[in-house]
Amino acid sequence: MSAAAARRTRRRTAAAVLRTRRAENRAHRDATTRVKVSDYLAGLGMPTEDIDRYGSWAGRYIVSEYRSAHHGHEPRKTRKRTAPCKGHPNGRWIKVNVYRLTDPALSAGAGTYKRTAPFVAAAFTTAA
Structure with missing residues (x-):
């Protein structure tokens, strides 16, 4: 050969x-099942209006926790359609991060943000 x-x-x-x-x-x-921050917050019992209002900030805290736990790596991305608004009657597609449901960054990041911390604390005190 x-x-x-x-x-x-x-x-x-x-x-x-x-x-x-x-x-x-x-x-x-x-x-593996992956969830968006909005789905995770809805599972904690947060009202939809508050998810729309504070979900983006909660996501920033969660992605910060994820990066610190995974040596600076970014979480996986998916696309999500937003609600209809002026100029976009059908909504528009945006990129959002998705996490494993068991990822500790979800509870740690949402527990750090003051608007979502009570929902995380309530979910874990009733589960324990």
């Missing part, structure tokens, strides 16, 4: 291994 053929075989094998690994990771990633 020539050197070029050996390199070609190694590259093809490495590519096949990488494809298999990516497929396994994708299946694992898709099996």
Whole structure:
């Protein structure tokens, strides 16, 4: 076998291994439930008006906690349609962060923000 053929075989094998690994990771990633901050706050029992009003700030605290816990890495993103407004009768698409439901950054970040802290405290005192 020539050197070029050996390199070609190694590259093809490495590519096949990488494809298999990516497929396994994708299946694992898709099996985990991810939530947006608004869904998490709704699960804590926060009123919809307050979620619309304070959800963005709560998200900033949560993403800050996530970055500090994960060595500066960003959380995964998804898109969300906003409510209709002037100039956008159907709403518009914005990018938002999504987290695993079990991620400690959700409770830590929402517990740090003064507007959402009472809801987090109430959820964990009744659960305990």
